[in-house]
Amino acid sequence: MTSSNAVVDVHGLEKTYGKANERQYQALKGLNFQVASGEFVGIMGASGSGKTTLLNMLSTLDVPTKGDVMVNGHDVTKMRGNQLADFRAQEVGFIFQDFNLLESLTAEENIGLPLALKGTSSKIMDQAIHEVANTLSISDLLQKYPSELSGGQKQRVAAARAIVHHPSILMGDEPTGALDSTSARELLDLLTTINQEQHMSVLLVTHDPFSASFCQRILFIKDGLIGSEIRRGDQDRSAFYQQILNELGTFNE
């Protein structure tokens, strides 16, 4: 079952919110799935179905109640303290709905943060920043502060920060949620490019069918379990988009 080239391998994942003596709520009820290296996977589901919860487990921001989570060969449930921080800093790139940029730092400094944490030399850091800035066409924004950027620009800076250190997987929780359709499309195109050219695995949580149509495979979560799964295969994007809409139609019944 466990394939060796899986970058994410989730087995029997459960999450219950609330302590034993409080009111409890089981958000995840035993999830199983894998993401192969270099894959672009989407996760969809109704509001409250547990998408964010799942992503928090994968990125070690929260701890599962039960089950195994392997990311790039690391068992994240066994990690503690600094290991967790280092894991997040090195293995995961994260794009948030609300950008999560530090407004006291320039775009360049924001992007360089993961490298600074690793202790990368400033020369290599400059190089890496400019490379990624080129890819995301934000080279001329590097000296600006987040407050001087538009939403779409902010999200591109955030994406640059998420990939500058070449993490083994890039995760996004509704990264297009705060963007207009043009900016959203630009970002999704960029994610596709990064995925194809750098073979970086991408895991995208979204409830927007258009965003999801950029993925190769989509997992639908319902009531804390994987309800169904569809693959894009050889279809073009608009056909896949239609398939997603159909699936959502049946899925939500």
Next chain:
Amino acid sequence: MLGKLALAGIKNRRRDYLVLLAGLTMSAAIFYMFANLATNKAFVKANGVVGQSMLIFGFGAVLLVLITIVYIMYANSFLLSMRQHDYGLFMMLGAKKRRIGQLVFLETLILGTVATAIGIVLGLLMSRFLVGFLLNALGLHLAHLVSFYLPAVVATAVLYVGLFIAASLFNLVKLTRTTVLKLLHADEEANQPQIKPIRQMIAGIVGLLLLAAGYWALASIKLLQIAAIPFAIVTITLGTYLLFRATLLTIIRWLRQTKWAKTHLNGFLMGQLNFRVYNYTRMLTIVSLLFAMALGAITVGSGYHRQLPLLANNFGSYTVAIHNKTAKEQQLIGKLDVATQATYTQKRQGKTVFYNAAEFKQQPYEFNEGTMTPKYEKKTAAEMKPTDLNSLDFISMAVMGQNNFYTPKMLKAAKFARQPGKTVSVTTIRVKDIEKDRPTLKKLNQIELARFPHASELTVGNYQSYELMLAFFGGLEFMGYFLGIAFLAMLASCLMFKILSGAPGDKRRYRMLYKVGVRHSLMRNGIAKEIGILFMIPGIMGVIDVLFGLQMFKPLMPKPMSPYLGIGGTFAIFIGLYAIYYLVTLALYWQIVLPQAPATADHK
């Protein structure tokens, strides 16, 4: 309805409001304590060097009022920053501006009035206990000191309520003039200051010049008289402000370019400081002044305390002279930590007191030859010059009445034996530390005074000089400590407000860092550095201010006292207190800001 909503908003931020209320209450309490001393004319007149202490009280009062104004401005902006999001939301939902204005006005005024009322009560209690404690610790007695003094209550209430009315009006105007959108997003704005090099340079130079002028004025207090103080306050404040403004940002910008800034969290730290320091310039200026005043006041106070024995020791050679000591007195003498002790026999006849030269051969008399610092020198009868015999010290061993002494005369042993007259034995004692032995000396003195009432007008021995000076300078000493503590407390809450008002924003930022994968220890260190730097800037400036400012007290400290003597110890203690305060703030900040890692215990 709106009132209810507003109340709910306040409930949600209970902790912030408590900090605010506590800070304002403290401020009002301190002001009351001060006003209680300053407005009590009988007290001021009865204690200390009259003209000068009036001056110092006046100076202190003006300063305290100014600081209070600034302080309330801070507190008010803190209050406004807490509330603007809520009020923005209400307005967006359709509440009328006029109604919101009323709410803001009422909220500010109620908060202010409550703080003032509690503050005055607290101030009353503190006057009673703290002041009493301080006086006890210093061994002082000050006349006409009461804890409840109506004019002080009135002064405090009028000033504070007046200021709060002003603050309410300000808030009302400010809130009703700002657009809804701005109110809603006020938290997220991070203004990035522009640097204009030439302007910066000019500001820096002007700042330095102003500082120099201020320091010069303090040193020339004899020349400028009272005018030196307001002049120095204005120039030093402006100078510090301009200097901070010009240099701090440039230094941070420069540091940001270095490789050092590109490792670990250093870049983040610099970024934080970059947009903090600019907003904090005013606060840092004020805190540096408060720091200087607190440190300066305590230095001066402790200077008097430490140096009075020094001054007293300079008057003569012995601490006390006991005549025909009784068994009880002998017992007390046994308790003293004696440096030298000698007993001589006197024969008093007419206006002359005769001494036995042989006794002085055995126990040479100890003279104090020093002018600035004591310099003891023992002399036998043969070595004494006529001026020695007529020194105040020596003639004081035989007092006839007020300003009236027996004339001393040395006789050979055989002649002395034949000399008729009333025989008195006199014991001179010099103790190592007047202050330490003061209680015993006091008892000895009382016994002596009871036995020889006519000598009571006279200063016999350094102990009595000490007591006289203590009464004379005690007021100043007390003021020093009192103001020092008051300023330190004000400083504490000023810094705390400013730093805590940055905490909500930082909480978000550190949460982001946590998500990006920054180690906990790295964040802790980062915060420690950031707050440490914010504490250090005014600290360093404050120490410099004090080193120059002490010049002002030179005319008030007669030689051999000097405002600079032994300040190392005082500085060390003060900086120790400041450091403790830093650690407490840091711990609070850590608690508020650092993200909690998810509990791992529940996973098997």
